[in-house]
Amino acid sequence: MTGPHPPRPGAGTPAGRPPVDGNAAAGLLGEVLAVEVTTAVAECRGCGAHAPLAQAVVEVDAAGALVRCRGCTRTLLTVLHVPGGVRLEVGCLAALTGAAPTGGAPGAGG
Amino acid sequence: MSGWLAARVAEVVPASASGRVLVLDVPGWPGNLAGQHLDLRLTAEDGYQAVRSYSVASVGAGERVELAVDEVPDGEVSPYLVQDVRPGDVLEVRGPLGRYFVWQPEDPGPVQLVAGGSGVVPLVAMVRAHAAARSPAPFRLLCSVRTPADAFYRPELEALVDDAFRLDWVWTRAAPPGWPGTPGRLTAAGLAAAALPPEAGPTVYVCGPTGFVEAAASLLVAAGHPPGRIRTERFGGS
Numbered sequence: 001m002t003g004p005h006p007p008r009p010g011a012g013t014p015a016g017r018p019p020v021d022g023n024a025a026a027g028l029l030g031e032v033l034a035v036e037v038t039t040a041v042a043e044c045r046g047c048g049a050h051a052p053l054a055q056a057v058v059e060v061d062a063a064g065a066l067v068r069c070r071g072c073t074r075t076l077l078t079v080l081h082v083p084g085g086v087r088l089e090v091g092c093l094a095a096l097t098g099a100a101p102t103g104g105a106p107g108a109g110g
Numbered sequence: 111m112s113g114w115l116a117a118r119v120a121e122v123v124p125a126s127a128s129g130r131v132l133v134l135d136v137p138g139w140p141g142n143l144a145g146q147h148l149d150l151r152l153t154a155e156d157g158y159q160a161v162r163s164y165s166v167a168s169v170g171a172g173e174r175v176e177l178a179v180d181e182v183p184d185g186e187v188s189p190y191l192v193q194d195v196r197p198g199d200v201l202e203v204r205g206p207l208g209r210y211f212v213w214q215p216e217d218p219g220p221v222q223l224v225a226g227g228s229g230v231v232p233l234v235a236m237v238r239a240h241a242a243a244r245s246p247a248p249f250r251l252l253c254s255v256r257t258p259a260d261a262f263y264r265p266e267l268e269a270l271v272d273d274a275f276r277l278d279w280v281w282t283r284a285a286p287p288g289w290p291g292t293p294g295r296l297t298a299a300g301l302a303a304a305a306l307p308p309e310a311g312p313t314v315y316v317c318g319p320t321g322f323v324e325a326a327a328s329l330l331v332a333a334g335h336p337p338g339r340i341r342t343e344r345f346g347g348s
Contacts, residue, residue, distance in 0.1 A: 036209045054208065
Protein backbone atom coordinates (compact mmCIF):
# COMPACT_ATOMS: atom_id res chain seq x y z
CA MET A 1 0.00 0.00 0.00
CA THR A 2 1.50 3.25 -1.07
CA GLY A 3 0.52 6.67 -0.02
CA PRO A 4 -1.57 9.07 -1.99
CA HIS A 5 -0.35 9.64 -5.49
CA PRO A 6 1.59 12.82 -5.82
CA PRO A 7 -0.14 15.41 -7.93
CA ARG A 8 0.66 14.99 -11.57
CA PRO A 9 2.30 17.93 -13.22
CA GLY A 10 -0.43 20.09 -14.67
CA ALA A 11 -3.19 18.46 -12.63
CA GLY A 12 -5.99 20.67 -11.45
CA THR A 13 -7.27 23.67 -13.28
CA PRO A 14 -5.19 26.09 -15.27
CA ALA A 15 -5.66 28.56 -12.47
CA GLY A 16 -4.07 26.06 -10.17
CA ARG A 17 -7.21 25.43 -8.18
CA PRO A 18 -7.29 22.10 -6.42
CA PRO A 19 -9.68 19.40 -7.63
CA VAL A 20 -13.12 19.52 -6.07
CA ASP A 21 -16.06 17.14 -6.25
CA GLY A 22 -18.90 16.53 -8.66
CA ASN A 23 -21.07 19.22 -7.16
CA ALA A 24 -18.82 21.76 -8.77
CA ALA A 25 -19.77 20.48 -12.22
CA ALA A 26 -23.50 20.47 -11.53
CA GLY A 27 -24.27 23.75 -13.22
CA LEU A 28 -22.20 23.03 -16.30
CA LEU A 29 -23.49 19.47 -16.60
CA GLY A 30 -27.00 20.77 -16.22
CA GLU A 31 -26.36 22.98 -19.22
CA VAL A 32 -25.06 20.06 -21.25
CA LEU A 33 -28.05 17.91 -20.43
CA ALA A 34 -30.41 20.76 -21.32
CA VAL A 35 -28.97 21.62 -24.73
CA GLU A 36 -31.35 21.69 -27.66
CA VAL A 37 -30.49 18.25 -28.93
CA THR A 38 -31.68 18.51 -32.52
CA THR A 39 -29.27 21.32 -33.35
CA ALA A 40 -26.44 20.05 -31.15
CA VAL A 41 -23.57 18.74 -33.25
CA ALA A 42 -22.56 15.15 -32.61
CA GLU A 43 -19.05 14.00 -33.41
CA CYS A 44 -18.65 10.32 -34.20
CA ARG A 45 -15.63 8.59 -32.73
CA GLY A 46 -15.88 5.95 -35.42
CA CYS A 47 -15.66 7.99 -38.61
CA GLY A 48 -15.09 11.52 -37.39
CA ALA A 49 -18.30 12.87 -38.94
CA HIS A 50 -19.80 15.98 -37.40
CA ALA A 51 -23.54 16.49 -37.87
CA PRO A 52 -26.53 17.94 -36.05
CA LEU A 53 -28.16 15.22 -34.02
CA ALA A 54 -31.32 15.85 -36.05
CA GLN A 55 -29.55 14.24 -38.98
CA ALA A 56 -28.62 11.04 -37.18
CA VAL A 57 -30.38 7.77 -37.96
CA VAL A 58 -32.72 6.84 -35.14
CA GLU A 59 -34.51 3.59 -34.49
CA VAL A 60 -37.30 3.90 -31.96
CA ASP A 61 -39.15 1.10 -30.24
CA ALA A 62 -40.87 0.48 -26.95
CA ALA A 63 -37.54 0.06 -25.17
CA GLY A 64 -36.16 3.41 -26.25
CA ALA A 65 -34.15 4.88 -29.07
CA LEU A 66 -30.95 3.90 -30.82
CA VAL A 67 -29.12 6.85 -32.33
CA ARG A 68 -26.68 6.01 -35.11
CA CYS A 69 -24.17 7.99 -37.13
CA ARG A 70 -25.52 8.58 -40.62
CA GLY A 71 -21.95 8.47 -41.92
CA CYS A 72 -20.86 5.04 -40.66
CA THR A 73 -23.98 3.60 -38.91
CA ARG A 74 -22.13 3.11 -35.62
CA THR A 75 -24.25 3.64 -32.53
CA LEU A 76 -23.68 7.09 -31.06
CA LEU A 77 -26.11 6.83 -28.19
CA THR A 78 -28.76 4.59 -26.78
CA VAL A 79 -31.61 6.03 -24.75
CA LEU A 80 -33.60 3.49 -22.78
CA HIS A 81 -36.64 3.54 -20.59
CA VAL A 82 -35.78 1.96 -17.26
CA PRO A 83 -38.00 1.58 -14.21
CA GLY A 84 -38.47 5.01 -12.76
CA GLY A 85 -36.39 6.85 -15.29
CA VAL A 86 -34.30 6.91 -18.41
CA ARG A 87 -30.83 5.63 -19.13
CA LEU A 88 -28.37 7.17 -21.55
CA GLU A 89 -25.64 4.89 -22.84
CA VAL A 90 -22.87 6.61 -24.71
CA GLY A 91 -21.53 4.60 -27.61
CA CYS A 92 -19.48 6.08 -30.38
CA LEU A 93 -20.27 9.66 -29.48
CA ALA A 94 -16.98 11.50 -29.11
CA ALA A 95 -18.49 14.89 -28.38
CA LEU A 96 -21.75 16.76 -28.38
CA THR A 97 -21.61 20.50 -28.85
CA GLY A 98 -24.69 22.59 -28.39
CA ALA A 99 -25.95 26.02 -27.54
CA ALA A 100 -26.90 26.54 -23.93
CA PRO A 101 -30.67 26.76 -23.56
CA THR A 102 -30.57 30.31 -22.33
CA GLY A 103 -27.99 31.44 -24.84
CA GLY A 104 -24.66 30.90 -23.21
CA ALA A 105 -23.32 31.18 -19.73
CA PRO A 106 -20.29 32.62 -18.05
CA GLY A 107 -17.25 30.41 -17.72
CA ALA A 108 -17.47 27.75 -15.08
CA GLY A 109 -16.64 28.76 -11.58
CA GLY A 110 -16.01 32.36 -12.53
CA MET B 111 -40.07 20.58 -21.43
CA SER B 112 -40.13 16.85 -20.71
CA GLY B 113 -43.51 17.09 -19.03
CA TRP B 114 -46.61 15.65 -20.61
CA LEU B 115 -49.54 17.98 -21.12
CA ALA B 116 -53.18 16.99 -21.39
CA ALA B 117 -54.49 17.68 -24.89
CA ARG B 118 -58.24 17.75 -25.37
CA VAL B 119 -59.44 17.09 -28.88
CA ALA B 120 -61.39 20.17 -29.96
CA GLU B 121 -62.05 19.33 -33.60
CA VAL B 122 -61.47 16.58 -36.10
CA VAL B 123 -61.58 17.46 -39.78
CA PRO B 124 -61.14 15.11 -42.72
CA ALA B 125 -58.02 16.24 -44.57
CA SER B 126 -57.43 13.62 -47.23
CA ALA B 127 -58.52 10.15 -48.28
CA SER B 128 -56.50 8.64 -45.43
CA GLY B 129 -55.85 11.46 -43.04
CA ARG B 130 -57.38 14.08 -40.90
CA VAL B 131 -56.62 17.23 -39.04
CA LEU B 132 -56.81 17.15 -35.26
CA VAL B 133 -57.18 20.41 -33.40
CA LEU B 134 -56.12 20.07 -29.78
CA ASP B 135 -56.57 22.37 -26.80
CA VAL B 136 -53.43 22.07 -24.72
CA PRO B 137 -53.42 24.12 -21.52
CA GLY B 138 -49.83 25.11 -20.83
CA TRP B 139 -48.66 24.79 -24.44
CA PRO B 140 -46.05 27.54 -24.78
CA GLY B 141 -46.58 28.13 -28.50
CA ASN B 142 -44.27 26.82 -31.17
CA LEU B 143 -42.04 27.74 -34.06
CA ALA B 144 -42.81 26.73 -37.62
CA GLY B 145 -41.59 23.21 -38.26
CA GLN B 146 -41.42 21.95 -34.69
CA HIS B 147 -42.98 18.68 -33.65
CA LEU B 148 -44.41 17.08 -30.56
CA ASP B 149 -44.58 13.65 -29.03
CA LEU B 150 -48.09 12.29 -28.63
CA ARG B 151 -48.79 9.59 -26.06
CA LEU B 152 -51.74 7.25 -25.91
CA THR B 153 -52.44 5.16 -22.83
CA ALA B 154 -54.64 2.09 -23.12
CA GLU B 155 -56.97 0.97 -20.37
CA ASP B 156 -54.47 -1.67 -19.35
CA GLY B 157 -51.76 0.95 -18.96
CA TYR B 158 -49.95 0.18 -22.19
CA GLN B 159 -48.50 3.33 -23.68
CA ALA B 160 -47.48 4.25 -27.19
CA VAL B 161 -45.64 7.40 -28.19
CA ARG B 162 -45.29 8.84 -31.68
CA SER B 163 -43.92 12.09 -33.05
CA TYR B 164 -46.10 14.40 -35.14
CA SER B 165 -45.27 17.67 -36.79
CA VAL B 166 -47.32 20.66 -35.75
CA ALA B 167 -49.18 22.43 -38.54
CA SER B 168 -50.05 25.45 -36.44
CA VAL B 169 -47.54 28.10 -35.51
CA GLY B 170 -47.06 30.85 -33.00
CA ALA B 171 -48.47 31.58 -29.59
CA GLY B 172 -51.58 30.07 -28.13
CA GLU B 173 -52.70 26.80 -26.60
CA ARG B 174 -54.51 25.49 -29.66
CA VAL B 175 -52.36 22.98 -31.54
CA GLU B 176 -53.13 21.58 -34.96
CA LEU B 177 -51.85 18.24 -36.22
CA ALA B 178 -52.52 16.46 -39.48
CA VAL B 179 -52.24 12.71 -39.26
CA ASP B 180 -52.06 10.27 -42.14
CA GLU B 181 -53.23 6.75 -41.39
CA VAL B 182 -50.53 4.15 -41.67
CA PRO B 183 -52.22 0.81 -42.36
CA ASP B 184 -51.37 -1.61 -39.55
CA GLY B 185 -49.97 1.27 -37.54
CA GLU B 186 -50.40 1.23 -33.79
CA VAL B 187 -51.33 4.86 -33.23
CA SER B 188 -52.35 6.59 -36.46
CA PRO B 189 -55.45 4.43 -37.16
CA TYR B 190 -56.79 5.40 -33.76
CA LEU B 191 -56.14 9.08 -34.41
CA VAL B 192 -57.66 8.98 -37.88
CA GLN B 193 -60.59 6.62 -37.29
CA ASP B 194 -61.54 6.66 -33.65
CA VAL B 195 -60.60 9.76 -31.75
CA ARG B 196 -63.47 12.17 -31.07
CA PRO B 197 -63.87 15.73 -29.86
CA GLY B 198 -63.63 15.71 -26.09
CA ASP B 199 -61.15 12.85 -25.94
CA VAL B 200 -57.98 13.60 -24.02
CA LEU B 201 -54.53 12.66 -25.27
CA GLU B 202 -51.13 13.66 -23.94
CA VAL B 203 -48.50 15.67 -25.73
CA ARG B 204 -44.95 16.79 -25.00
CA GLY B 205 -43.30 19.65 -26.79
CA PRO B 206 -42.68 21.69 -28.79
CA LEU B 207 -39.59 19.76 -29.84
CA GLY B 208 -36.73 20.46 -32.19
CA ARG B 209 -34.93 23.58 -33.35
CA TYR B 210 -33.27 22.11 -36.39
CA PHE B 211 -36.14 21.75 -38.84
CA VAL B 212 -37.46 25.21 -38.13
CA TRP B 213 -38.04 28.38 -40.11
CA GLN B 214 -38.22 31.75 -38.40
CA PRO B 215 -39.68 34.88 -39.99
CA GLU B 216 -36.54 36.83 -39.08
CA ASP B 217 -34.66 34.80 -41.68
CA PRO B 218 -34.70 36.88 -44.87
CA GLY B 219 -33.16 34.24 -47.13
CA PRO B 220 -34.95 32.32 -49.87
CA VAL B 221 -36.50 29.01 -48.92
CA GLN B 222 -37.31 25.92 -50.92
CA LEU B 223 -39.71 23.46 -49.31
CA VAL B 224 -40.06 19.93 -50.63
CA ALA B 225 -42.81 17.67 -49.29
CA GLY B 226 -43.62 14.04 -49.82
CA GLY B 227 -47.16 13.10 -48.80
CA SER B 228 -48.02 14.07 -45.25
CA GLY B 229 -44.49 15.45 -44.93
CA VAL B 230 -46.13 18.69 -45.95
CA VAL B 231 -47.36 19.30 -42.40
CA PRO B 232 -44.31 21.09 -40.91
CA LEU B 233 -43.91 22.93 -44.22
CA VAL B 234 -47.51 24.15 -43.98
CA ALA B 235 -46.55 25.68 -40.64
CA MET B 236 -43.65 27.46 -42.37
CA VAL B 237 -45.87 28.71 -45.20
CA ARG B 238 -48.41 29.96 -42.65
CA ALA B 239 -45.65 31.72 -40.68
CA HIS B 240 -44.30 33.26 -43.87
CA ALA B 241 -47.76 34.56 -44.80
CA ALA B 242 -48.59 35.76 -41.29
CA ALA B 243 -45.33 37.71 -41.11
CA ARG B 244 -45.80 39.08 -44.63
CA SER B 245 -42.21 37.99 -45.12
CA PRO B 246 -40.71 39.05 -48.45
CA ALA B 247 -38.37 36.02 -48.39
CA PRO B 248 -38.92 34.04 -51.60
CA PHE B 249 -40.71 30.84 -50.64
CA ARG B 250 -41.46 27.86 -52.83
CA LEU B 251 -43.18 24.62 -51.97
CA LEU B 252 -42.94 21.54 -54.12
CA CYS B 253 -45.45 18.91 -53.00
CA SER B 254 -45.31 15.32 -54.15
CA VAL B 255 -48.47 13.31 -53.51
CA ARG B 256 -50.02 10.23 -55.04
CA THR B 257 -53.36 11.69 -56.12
CA PRO B 258 -55.41 14.82 -55.48
CA ALA B 259 -57.38 12.89 -52.85
CA ASP B 260 -54.15 12.44 -50.88
CA ALA B 261 -53.18 16.12 -50.79
CA PHE B 262 -53.32 17.75 -47.36
CA TYR B 263 -54.09 21.48 -47.16
CA ARG B 264 -54.35 21.98 -50.92
CA PRO B 265 -57.04 24.72 -50.92
CA GLU B 266 -55.31 26.68 -48.18
CA LEU B 267 -51.91 26.44 -49.85
CA GLU B 268 -53.28 27.47 -53.23
CA ALA B 269 -54.98 30.47 -51.66
CA LEU B 270 -51.64 31.64 -50.22
CA VAL B 271 -49.84 31.73 -53.56
CA ASP B 272 -48.56 35.23 -54.30
CA ASP B 273 -45.42 37.05 -55.44
CA ALA B 274 -43.45 35.66 -52.50
CA PHE B 275 -44.90 32.14 -52.46
CA ARG B 276 -44.95 29.67 -55.31
CA LEU B 277 -46.58 26.26 -55.11
CA ASP B 278 -46.00 23.29 -57.40
CA TRP B 279 -47.45 19.80 -57.32
CA VAL B 280 -46.02 16.49 -58.38
CA TRP B 281 -48.75 13.86 -58.81
CA THR B 282 -47.14 10.45 -58.67
CA ARG B 283 -50.16 8.23 -59.49
CA ALA B 284 -53.02 10.37 -60.76
CA ALA B 285 -53.25 14.06 -61.58
CA PRO B 286 -56.33 16.28 -61.37
CA PRO B 287 -58.47 16.46 -64.53
CA GLY B 288 -56.91 18.70 -67.13
CA TRP B 289 -53.49 18.67 -65.50
CA PRO B 290 -50.73 19.00 -68.10
CA GLY B 291 -48.20 16.22 -68.16
CA THR B 292 -48.33 12.70 -66.88
CA PRO B 293 -48.22 11.46 -63.31
CA GLY B 294 -44.87 10.27 -62.06
CA ARG B 295 -42.28 10.67 -59.40
CA LEU B 296 -40.20 13.77 -58.89
CA THR B 297 -37.42 13.96 -61.46
CA ALA B 298 -34.35 16.12 -61.95
CA ALA B 299 -36.19 17.99 -64.71
CA GLY B 300 -39.25 18.47 -62.53
CA LEU B 301 -37.11 19.77 -59.72
CA ALA B 302 -35.27 22.16 -62.02
CA ALA B 303 -38.55 23.49 -63.39
CA ALA B 304 -40.14 24.15 -60.04
CA ALA B 305 -37.46 24.73 -57.42
CA LEU B 306 -35.30 27.71 -56.65
CA PRO B 307 -31.95 27.13 -58.32
CA PRO B 308 -28.80 26.59 -56.27
CA GLU B 309 -27.55 30.02 -57.40
CA ALA B 310 -30.40 31.61 -55.47
CA GLY B 311 -28.86 30.13 -52.33
CA PRO B 312 -32.02 28.80 -50.72
CA THR B 313 -32.23 26.94 -47.49
CA VAL B 314 -34.00 23.72 -48.43
CA TYR B 315 -36.34 21.81 -46.14
CA VAL B 316 -37.31 18.30 -47.21
CA CYS B 317 -39.88 16.27 -45.27
CA GLY B 318 -41.54 13.00 -46.07
CA PRO B 319 -41.20 9.25 -45.89
CA THR B 320 -37.61 8.08 -45.73
CA GLY B 321 -37.49 6.89 -49.34
CA PHE B 322 -38.87 10.17 -50.64
CA VAL B 323 -36.46 12.24 -48.57
CA GLU B 324 -33.46 10.23 -49.73
CA ALA B 325 -34.52 10.54 -53.37
CA ALA B 326 -35.31 14.26 -53.17
CA ALA B 327 -32.11 15.06 -51.28
CA SER B 328 -30.08 13.18 -53.89
CA LEU B 329 -31.74 15.14 -56.70
CA LEU B 330 -31.10 18.41 -54.87
CA VAL B 331 -27.42 17.63 -54.31
CA ALA B 332 -27.06 16.50 -57.93
CA ALA B 333 -28.60 19.81 -58.99
CA GLY B 334 -25.90 21.65 -57.09
CA HIS B 335 -27.49 22.47 -53.75
CA PRO B 336 -24.84 22.27 -51.00
CA PRO B 337 -25.67 19.39 -48.63
CA GLY B 338 -25.19 21.74 -45.72
CA ARG B 339 -28.13 23.85 -46.92
CA ILE B 340 -30.51 20.90 -47.10
CA ARG B 341 -32.38 20.08 -43.91
CA THR B 342 -34.23 16.83 -43.89
CA GLU B 343 -36.89 15.28 -41.73
CA ARG B 344 -37.79 11.66 -42.33
CA PHE B 345 -40.63 9.69 -40.92
CA GLY B 346 -40.67 5.97 -41.15
CA GLY B 347 -44.34 5.23 -40.70
CA SER B 348 -46.72 4.04 -37.99
